[in-house]
Amino acid sequence: MKEIVFSLLEKELKGKIKKEEFEHLIEIPPSSEMGDFAFPCFALAKIEKKSPILIAEQLAEKFRKDLTKKSEISNVDAKAGYVNFFMNKREMTEDVLNKILKEQEDYGRGKEKSKILIEFSQPNTHKAFHVGHIRGTSLGESLARTFEFLGNKVIRANYSGDTGMHIAKWIWCYQKFHKNEKLINDESWIAGIYVDAVKRLAKNEDLQKEVDEINRKIESKEDKKVNEIWSKTRELSIKSWDKIYKELGTYFNIHYFESQVELEGKKIALELLDKGIAKKSDDAVIMDLKEDNLSVWVLLRKDGTVLYSAKDLALAIKKVKEFHADRYLVTVGDEQALHFQQLVKTLELMNFENKKDYNFLTYGMVRLPTGKMSSRTGDNILYSDFMKEMMEYATEQIKKRYSDIKDKELKDRALKICISAIKYSMLKQDPHKIIVFSKEEALNFDGNTGPYLLYSYARANSIVKKVKKKSKEIKIVDLKEQEIDLIKKLGDFPEVVKKSNRDLAPNLIANYIYDLAQAFNEFYHECPVLGSAEEGLRLKLVEAFKIVMKSGLNLLGIQEIDEM
Numbered sequence: 387m388k389e390i391v392f393s394l395l396e397k398e399l400k401g402k403i404k405k406e407e408f409e410h411l412i413e414i415p416p417s418s419e420m421g422d423f424a425f426p427c428f429a430l431a432k433i434e435k436k437s438p439i440l441i442a443e444q445l446a447e448k449f450r451k452d453l454t455k456k457s458e459i460s461n462v463d464a465k466a467g468y469v470n471f472f473m474n475k476r477e478m479t480e481d482v483l484n485k486i487l488k489e490q491e492d493y494g495r496g497k498e499k500s501k502i503l504i505e506f507s508q509p510n511t512h513k514a515f516h517v518g519h520i521r522g523t524s525l526g527e528s529l530a531r532t533f534e535f536l537g538n539k540v541i542r543a544n545y546s547g548d549t550g551m552h553i554a555k556w557i558w559c560y561q562k563f564h565k566n567e568k569l570i571n572d573e574s575w576i577a578g579i580y581v582d583a584v585k586r587l588a589k590n591e592d593l594q595k596e597v598d599e600i601n602r603k604i605e606s607k608e609d610k611k612v613n614e615i616w617s618k619t620r621e622l623s624i625k626s627w628d629k630i631y632k633e634l635g636t637y638f639n640i641h642y643f644e645s646q647v648e649l650e651g652k653k654i655a656l657e658l659l660d661k662g663i664a665k666k667s668d669d670a671v672i673m674d675l676k677e678d679n680l681s682v683w684v685l686l687r688k689d690g691t692v693l694y695s696a697k698d699l700a701l702a703i704k705k706v707k708e709f710h711a712d713r714y715l716v717t718v719g720d721e722q723a724l725h726f727q728q729l730v731k732t733l734e735l736m737n738f739e740n741k742k743d744y745n746f747l748t749y750g751m752v753r754l755p756t757g758k759m760s761s762r763t764g765d766n767i768l769y770s771d772f773m774k775e776m777m778e779y780a781t782e783q784i785k786k787r788y789s790d791i792k793d794k795e796l797k798d799r800a801l802k803i804c805i806s807a808i809k810y811s812m813l814k815q816d817p818h819k820i821i822v823f824s825k826e827e828a829l830n831f832d833g834n835t836g837p838y839l840l841y842s843y844a845r846a847n848s849i850v851k852k853v854k855k856k857s858k859e860i861k862i863v864d865l866k867e868q869e870i871d872l873i874k875k876l877g878d879f880p881e882v883v884k885k886s887n888r889d890l891a892p893n894l895i896a897n898y899i900y901d902l903a904q905a906f907n908e909f910y911h912e913c914p915v916l917g918s919a920e921e922g923l924r925l926k927l928v929e930a931f932k933i934v935m936k937s938g939l940n941l942l943g944i945q946e947i948d949e950m
Contacts, residue, residue: 388412388881390458391423391471394449402433414878421463421470422478422874428467438467445469475865475873479923482877483860486930491937494880496536500712503541503705504530507636508718510547511623512556514577515630517767517823518719518752521812525749526717527636527943528813528892535941536887541709545642545701548620550694552580554601557615559583562596569615571622573770598689605648605691630769633805635943640708644697647704651696654703655685663735673732683728698729699736706740713743715890720748720818747890750820752812767823776804776828787950799947806836806944813942814896834900836944842903843939844949846932849915853925861922868909872927875905879934883941892942899938906931 392409399408413424427438427445434441442464449462449469458481461472486493506526509515530540547553559582560567567575587593603609604616631637655671658664664671669688673695675681685696705714718726726746733741780800784791791799811828815821832838878898886894915924936946 388423388877390473391425394452394459395425398445398448399430403429415470418870418874420465422473423471425469425471426467427469431467439464442467442469475870476862478877479862479865479869479873480860482873483923483926483930486876486933487926490933493933494535494883494937496884498537500533500538501541501710502533502538502713502715503543503709503711504533504715504717505543505545505642505705506530506717507544507631507638508546509627510552511620512548512553512576513580513623514573515627515769517769517772517808520634520769520808521749521752521821522717522719523631523634523636524809524812524943525817525892527634528895528941529715529717529747529890531941531943532883532887532892532895535883535937541640541711542636542638543640543642543705544638546624546644547694548623548643549604549645549648551597551601553616553620554597554604555583555587556580556619557604557612558593558597558600559586560615560619561600561611569618569622571625573626573768576619576623576626577768601691602689633773633801634809635805635945642701642704644694647697647700648692650700650704651698652686652690652692654699655692655696658685658732658736663732673728673735675728675731678731680724680728680731683725683732695725695728698725699732702729702733702738702744706744711743714740714745716744716746718746718748719751720820721751723748747817749817750815752821752823755822755824772808773804776807777801780804780807784950799950802945802947803837803840803950806840806939808836809942809944810836810839810896813892814900816893817891837950839899839903839935839939839944840947841950842906843932843935843946845910846906846928846935847948849910849928850925850932852916860926861920863920863923866913868905868912869924869927872902872905872909872931875902876927876930876934879938886941895938895941899935899942902931902935902938906935 391412395408395412403411407429408425411426411429413426415421415424425445427441430436430441431438446462446464446469449459449471453459453462458474458477459471460474463470463472489495504526506529507519507523509519526542530542533540556579559579563582563586564579583597587597600612603612607613655664658673659666659671664673664685666672667674667682670684671686673683673685675683683695684693685699686692702714716726726748730741730744730746733744738744777797777800780803781796784796784799784803788796807828811823812821814834828835875898879902882894882898886892909927913920913924915921915928918924939946
């Protein structure tokens with residue numbers, strides 16, 4: 387219904403404020419008594435050099451004259467510099483329901499035609515895939531789904547560190563202290579070797595020289611034994627991700643590795659040195675970005691081995707060369723913000739053709755109540771361990787409700803509930819905020835949680851299943867407050883998706899579907915559906931809720947379930 391208000395404003399404000407600007411200014415008042423939509427006139431006050439109160443009154447008076455022509459709007463008034471629009475509730479209900487029920491899963495879809503490459507998840511081989519990785523993976527997948535929902539073609543990319551110092555530490559530790567242990571595809575075991583390496587090196591710094599030599603051999607590929615261990619353990623790490631990504635409902639069109647861009651990264655660093663863009667400092671090749679307040683960015687170590695900074699330059703060029711896109715987006719933890727600012731600046735100094743299209747989104751890290759999560763110290767929660775605990779809890783809860791449920795259905799339902807719980811706990815937060823992750827809170831299936839959303843959908847589904855003969859007619863007798871609140875919330879969905887996409891903020895969708903679930907549950911308790919005089923209308927409301935809730939869950943990467 388916002389488009390009706392927008393069309394009125396567009397006609398009146400044309401030439402005064404840009405279309406895309408005043409569209410974003412339209413608000414939903416905190417109380418229905420203040421209207422269904424509101425337009426603040428403060429931006430116009432600067433342009434017309436009038437009081438915003440006077441402008442609002444003049445606009446409201448003009449719009450009121452058109453009310454006979456605009457049956458969707460029942461009244462317009464002005465208050466405190468705002469123009470408030472009151473919608474005709476009967477017209478609004480019919481329009482929103484007819485649109486949702488006609489368009490079904492296409493309700494809210496856009497017609498954008500951009501091509502977007504988004505890189506996300508980025509686990510490193512030889513390290514743990516822990517709970518912290520779930521945030522980046524869930525965020526990237528949700529952004530990708532929203533891009534696609536609005537009509538864009540999306541290329542999902544993953545980039546993993548399979549060379550570098552952390553690999554050298556792992557291989558050094560394995561060869562020196564664990565060589566009699568069989569190489570196995572076990573996340574805990576792989577992560578444990580790395581933690582052991584870090585602890586041993588902390589006790590004796592002189593051992594780092596041995597690690598440096600391993601790192602040099604990995605890059606030069608001169609040592610057959612080192613190459614063999616690297617290749618086998620690398621493959622074990624990558625295979626361990628398959629199950630995780632399947633459970634999280636994500637996939638990738640392309641998976642890049644540091645080993646693929648290592649040589650090109652070194653070449654680029656030396657070319658920058660030859661051109662005078664980079665310089666040498668203590669035998670290392672660096673980008674001196676201090677004039678831009680971006681400190682020093684080291685590309686090559688003094689022994690000539692390449693750092694991930696130079697590899698990222700090669701990766702950016704490789705992406706653009708292989709995929710001609712309108713936009714290249716990288717999602718990374720906020721601890722890498724400076725690194726990516728340095729990357730973007732260096733691409734600019736290189737006259738990188740697509741520098742304006744290559745950008746990044748940082749998100750807050752996941753911390754434990756005890757402090758920062760770290761693969762180095764092992765102070766983290768492994769994905770596999772956490773999911774095992776979640777599955778046990780979910781299975782127990784389902785069995786309490788359905789004692790005769792079959793094992794396959796039990797496992798499938800428990801997994802969906804677990805994924806909803808952990809994904810929603812990550813995505814409902816502002817991406818830029820740090821999450822203090824609590825297992826106990828995520829395991830709570832009540833309140834503002836993923837399982838609550840699934841339960842709301844399942845409740846709506848149970849109502850629809852009980853109907854033997856569906857009425858096609860929407861007969862509006864008298865709308866109750868809860869029905870109006872629900873229909874207004876359903877009508878907000880397209881705009882929420884657009885804003886979420888514009889701001890790269892899946893939390894807007896997450897918060898919206900929680901509010902939608904609350905509106906539905908209040909409607910459910912106050913407005914009997916089956917057997918009521920308003921059964922036809924209310925059943926359509928339930929069906930519309932199911933459609934929108936399913937779409938919202940899907941945009942978060944959460945799969946709905948028909949019963950809890």
